Structures are given as C-alpha cells and as structure tokens.
Amino acid sequence: MAHAQATRNWRNTIRGRESITFYLFVAPWLIGFLIFTIGPVITSFILSLADYSIVTPPRFIGLDNYRDLFLDDRLFGRSLYNTGYYVVIFVPLQIALSLILALLLNQKVRGLTIYRTLFYIPSIVPVVANSILWIWILQPQWGLLNFGLSLIGIKGPLWLNSVAWAKPSLIMMSLWGSGGAMIIFLAGLQGVPQHLYEAAEIDGANRWHKFWSITIPLLTPTIFFVLVLGIIGSFQVFTQAYIMTGGGPADATLFYMFYLYRRAFVFHNMGYASAMAWILFLIILLLTIIQFVTASRWVYYEGERR
Amino acid sequence: MQQVEVQPVKEQQSYDTQATRNWRLVRRRFGPFFTQLVLAVLGLIFGLPFLWLVTTSLKANRQIFVWPPVWFPDPLIWRNYTDTFTFAPLHLYALNSLIIASAHVFGATIVSALAAYAFARLRAPGKNLLFMVVISTMMVPGVVTLVPLFILFARIGWVDTFLPLTIPVMLGGPFFIFLLRQFFLSLPEEMLEAAVVDGASQWRIWWKIAMPNATPALATAAVFSFIDAWNDFMTPLVFLNSRAKYTLALGLQVFLTEHGAEWGLLMAASTMVLLPIIVLFFFAQKQFIQGIALTGIKG
Numbered sequence: 003m004a005h006a007q008a009t010r011n012w013r014n015t016i017r018g019r020e021s022i023t024f025y026l027f028v029a030p031w032l033i034g035f036l037i038f039t040i041g042p043v044i045t046s047f048i049l050s051l052a053d054y055s056i057v058t059p060p061r062f063i064g065l066d067n068y069r070d071l072f073l074d075d076r077l078f079g080r081s082l083y084n085t086g087y088y089v090v091i092f093v094p095l096q097i098a099l100s101l102i103l104a105l106l107l108n109q110k111v112r113g114l115t116i117y118r119t120l121f122y123i124p125s126i127v128p129v130v131a132n133s134i135l136w137i138w139i140l141q142p143q144w145g146l147l148n149f150g151l152s153l154i155g156i157k158g159p160l161w162l163n164s165v166a167w168a169k170p171s172l173i174m175m176s177l178w179g180s181g182g183a184m185i186i187f188l189a190g191l192q193g194v195p196q197h198l199y200e201a202a203e204i205d206g207a208n209r210w211h212k213f214w215s216i217t218i219p220l221l222t223p224t225i226f227f228v229l230v231l232g233i234i235g236s237f238q239v240f241t242q243a244y245i246m247t248g249g250g251p252a253d254a255t256l257f258y259m260f261y262l263y264r265r266a267f268v269f270h271n272m273g274y275a276s277a278m279a280w281i282l283f284l285i286i287l288l289l290t291i292i293q294f295v296t297a298s299r300w301v302y303y304e305g306e307r308r
Numbered sequence: 309m310q311q312v313e314v315q316p317v318k319e320q321q322s323y324d325t326q327a328t329r330n331w332r333l334v335r336r337r338f339g340p341f342f343t344q345l346v347l348a349v350l351g352l353i354f355g356l357p358f359l360w361l362v363t364t365s366l367k368a369n370r371q372i373f374v375w376p377p378v379w380f381p382d383p384l385i386w387r388n389y390t391d392t393f394t395f396a397p398l399h400l401y402a403l404n405s406l407i408i409a410s411a412h413v414f415g416a417t418i419v420s421a422l423a424a425y426a427f428a429r430l431r432a433p434g435k436n437l438l439f440m441v442v443i444s445t446m447m448v449p450g451v452v453t454l455v456p457l458f459i460l461f462a463r464i465g466w467v468d469t470f471l472p473l474t475i476p477v478m479l480g481g482p483f484f485i486f487l488l489r490q491f492f493l494s495l496p497e498e499m500l501e502a503a504v505v506d507g508a509s510q511w512r513i514w515w516k517i518a519m520p521n522a523t524p525a526l527a528t529a530a531v532f533s534f535i536d537a538w539n540d541f542m543t544p545l546v547f548l549n550s551r552a553k554y555t556l557a558l559g560l561q562v563f564l565t566e567h568g569a570e571w572g573l574l575m576a577a578s579t580m581v582l583l584p585i586i587v588l589f590f591f592a593q594k595q596f597i598q599g600i601a602l603t604g605i606k607g
Contacts, residue, residue: 020432021432023430035479041456046453136357146356244545245564267458282449286447
C-alpha cells in the first residue's frame with residue numbers, strides 16, 4: 003500500500019510527469035527497436051547455431067555452420083576476398099577523388115553550382131537505373147567507354163565479362179557516385195578558419211605547405227568520418243553485382259552480401275546465412291573499433307590544443 | 309619610415325631565384341585557368357553518362373548498334389518512352405514506390421522527431437542509456453536482421469504485402485532521431501521554457517513550437533528518407549513477389565531481365581526512374597547540401 007502511494011506521488015511530481023512523457027514520446031521507436039531490431043539480432047545469433055530451411059523446424063547444430071564456412075566453403079572465402087578487394091581499392095580512391103573534387107570547388111571558380119550539381123547527382127541515381135546505364139556504357143562492342151578508349155588508341159577490355167576487369171568495372175561505376183563524400187569534404191573545407199591561412203602566408207608558407215600543414219590536418223576528422231562510413235557501406239555492396247553480373251564471370255563479383263542473399267533466399271539455408279551475417283557484423287565491428295582506437299594517432303581535434 | 313616598409317619585400321625577393329619567381333607569375337596568371345580546365349574535363353566525365361543515357365533513350369535500334377556511336381539520334385524516337393508502359397506498368401510501380409516512400413518520410417520526420425525531442429529536451433531515468441542504444445543500432449548492418457525478419461513476416465503473413473516495407477520504418481529510425489536531436493538541442497532554451505511557464509503540455513510545445521522551428525532539419529530528413537526508399541532494391545526484392553506490388557527499382561530490374569537487349573527502351577525506363585530524383589534535387593538543393601554537411605560534421 004505504501005509503495006503504491008509512493009508511486010502515485012512520484013507520478014504527480016514534475017519530474018515524474020516529465021519521465022512519463024519522455025517514455026511516451028520514445029515509445030514508437032522503442033517498440034520498433036524491440037520487435038524489429040534487437041529481437042531479430044538475438045534470433046539471428048540463435049539461428050546461426052541451427053540448421054533451418056523454413057519448411058522443417060530448426061535443429062540445433064552448435065558451431066557447425068561456422069566450421070563449415072571456414073573449412074569447407076570455397077565460395078565463402080571467394081566472396082570475402084571479392085568484398086575485401088572492393089573495399090581496399092574503392093574506399094581510398096573514393097576519398098581521394100571526392101577530396102580532389104571538393105578542393106577544386108572550394109576555390110573561386112566560375113560555374114561552381116553547375117559543377118557541384120553535376121558531381122553530386124550521380125550519387126543519388128537509383129542503383130538499378132545506374133546499373134542499367136553502366137551495363138550499356140561498359141558494353142565491350144558498342145559501349146561508350148571502349149569508344150572513348152579507342153579514340154586514344156586503346157582496345158578496351160571486356161569489362162563486366164572479364165574475370166580480371168569485372169571488379170574494377172564496378173569500382174569505377176561506384177566512383178562515379180562519389181559526390182556525397184565530396185559535399186561532406188566541402189563542408190569540412192569551409193570549416194577551416196581563414197585566419198590560419200593568413201597567418202601561414204605571413205610566415206612565407208607556399209600553397210603546398212598550407213595544404214599539408216593546415217588543410218589536411220584540419221580535415222582529418224572529416225576524412226575519418228568518410229572512411230568509417232565508406233568501409234561499413236562498401237562491405238555491404240550487393241545490388242550492382244546482382245543486377246549487372248549475377249556474381250559472375252566465374253564468381254569474380256560474387257560479393258559477400260550476394261552470397262549471403264543466395265544462401266538465405268535462393269537455397270533457404272537460414273541458419274547458414276545467419277552465421278554469415280554474424281561474421282560480417284563482427285568484421286565490420288572489429289574494423290570500426292580498430293579505426294576508432296587508431297584515430298587518436300592521426301585525427302586532429304581542435305579541442306586537444308587547449 | 310618608407311624604408312622600413314619596403315624592407316621585408318626586398319628580403320623576400322632576394323630569397324627567390326629567378327625561376328621560382330617566373331613560376332609564381334605563371335601560376336598567378338594561369339592557375340585559375342588550369343583549375344577551370346581540370347573542372348571542365350571532370351565535368352565532362354561526370355556528365356557524359358547522363359548524355360549517353362538520354363540520347364540512347366531516343367534512338368532507334370539501328371542507331372544504337374553502330375560504330376562510332378551516334379550522339380544525336382535522327383529521327384528522335386519518343387516512342388521508346390510510351391512503349392515501356394506497354395511492357396511494364398511503370399506508373400503502377402511508381403505509385404507503389406510512392407506509397408512506401410511516404411511511410412519512410414512519415415517515420416523519419418514525425419515519429420523520429422517525437423523521440424528526438426524527448427532525447428533533446430526531457431529528463432527521465434534511463435535516458436542516456438537509451439540514447440546509447442540509438443547510436444549503437446546505427447552500426448548494426450541491416451543484413452543481420454534480414455533473415456529473422458523474413459521468417460517473422462513469413463509467419464504472420466506479411467510477405468508480399470507492403471507491411472514489411474512500411475511498418476518498421478514508420479516507427480522512426482536511429483539516424484533520423486540522431487539528426488533531429490542535434491537540431492532540437494540547438495533551439496534556444498527560452499523559446500521552449502516560456503511555453504512551460506504558460507502551462508502548455510509537452511505535446512503542445514513539441515507540436516506547436518519545436519516542430520515548426522525545426523522545418524529545415526525535418527525537410528532534410530524527409531528528403532533523405534525519400535531517396536533511401538526510392539532507391540532501395542534489396543528490401544523489396546526479399547519481401548515482394550507479385551508483380552502488381554513491385555516498386556520502381558524492382559520493376560526496372562525485371563524489365564532488364566526481360567528486355568535485356570532493347571537499350572532504347574531500357575534507357576527510357578531508367579530515365580523515367582531517375583527523373584523524379586533529379587526534380588527533387590533541384591527543388592530541395594539546399595536541404596541536400598545542408599543535410600549532408602550537418603550529418604558529416606556532427607558525426
């Protein structure tokens with residue numbers, strides 16, 4: 003009784019009422035989180051320890067899925083390699099390209115808005131439309147790219163039909179969509195205080211010095227942000243390969259997510275696919291943690307000076 | 309007096325060799341020109357695929373498979389655009405995409421803003437812990453939940469309906485809660501305090517004061533969630549089966565598998581899928597640029 007009384011009193015205080023309002027306000031998100039996020043995350047882990055194909059009830063098999071993946075599954079290794087290749091080549095190139103674009107646009111140039119629009123729009127083109135367009139650009143016989151190469155006397159490769167060039171083709175196409183990162187860099191560049199450049203000029207610094215001693219250090223937080231997001235995003239590359247190559251030729255573009263999709267929704271190996279999902283999750287988590295831990299060595303935060 | 313002023317200039321001049329002085333002169337005169345040239349070349353590279361898309365969409369087959377490529381179709385085959393509708397109900401797919409995108413926008417603005425406001429402005433036990441949960445869910449790759457969600461939705465009969473594509477997103481998303489919270493935190497304290505003193509309820513303050521003042525941030529959230537929904541391919545691929553329920557992205561992919569060699573039609577269809585996004589960009593250019601900058605810097 004006394005407890006009920008205390009509860010009622012608490013509910014009537016300003017603090018108490020505010021807390022209740024808080025929980026009412028976050029209730030939709032909280033419900034969604036419990037049902038559609040944390041519930042499935044836990045289920046996914048349990049499923050990864052089971053053999054389950056939807057039609058028959060799940061059967062507990064311990065770590066067998068993980069053992070099979072690492073020891074018996076050639077395609078698992080292959081898809082991991084393909085994805086790693088994509089991430090390692092694409093992410094640094096994307097950072098370099100979008101940074102160069104941002105630096106060019108950060109000067110007083112004519113037609114700034116037109117260029118900004120032109121560089122940015124490819125990044126919001128729906129992936130499916132983008133993929134169809136690029137199949138046609140990369141078409142070995144009639145495509146735009148090989149025509150361009152022929153003008154400078156190069157006979158272009160078969161691109162998507164070539165084991166060696168299929169992954170670079172997809173990377174090239176993704177680079178066309180670097181505009182999002184460019185806008186982030188542009189915002190970062192505009193945050194660099196002008197007085198630092200002026201001070202450096204008085205000290206006789208040339209452009210090159212200013213770039214390496216002011217611009218780059220002050221941009222490191224932005225570079226870090228683009229790097230972390232870029233790695234998380236490109237580990238999940240899927241749609242381009244699904245539409246453009248179907249994973250081929252000879253599994254050259256069978257990315258991790260694509261293989262996972264096939265295991266889950268073509269072969270209905272739900273347990274196996276869940277184990278794959280958890281491995282991907284752990285890889286991404288580990289890489290993100292490594293980046294955050296090593297960040298203090300190269301990322302410059304203004305607050306540190308004080 | 310005059311000598312003192314002249315001195316540093318002289319000193320610097322004696323530092324420079326004739327060559328670096330010449331180089332500096334060259335750069336001052338041609339530097340901007342050089343930048344402009346590089347930009348023009350890059351602009352051409354970024355723009356050509358679009359030109360290629362549009363010209364191909366207006367070509368007859370006999371102008372598509374030719375070497376060297378034709379840049380200006382003659383005659384212009386506008387029929388490619390109307391013909392796509394006889395092969396695929398693009399207008400129906402567009403309507404489906406629009407319904408699903410509306411659910412995304414609703415969740416990203418109204419519902420996320422409700423939670424974001426609470427995180428920014430209300431005090432409650434457990435709040436900080438819950439906010440850490442919001443942040444950490446942003447890092448969970450969607451694929452981890454995909455398989456269990458498919459099993460769940462299959463059990464309750466939601467597969468091949470719009471429900472898996474609308475209900476979860478209508479409950480708000482961590483990214484948008486994070487984004488809008490930053491914005492609500494930046495609203496001046498007095499603006500909201502005055503209303504509390506007047507005895508307005510938190511609901512009223514949220515809806516009548518906080519929300520109208522958050523329009524720029526809400527517009528950004530709306531634009532981003534719309535694009536996400538419009539471009540999403542994997543979720544509809546997994547959850548939708550019957551053609552009448554396809555989204556544009558999914559419908560376009562099926563169109564590709566069925567008309568793989570008809571590039572005029574394919575480019576026309578792709579142009580039509582792309583067009584709404586480009587129109588949206590031109591109308592909401594500020595929200596795009598600001599939004600990306602906002603998330604980029606605060607993150």
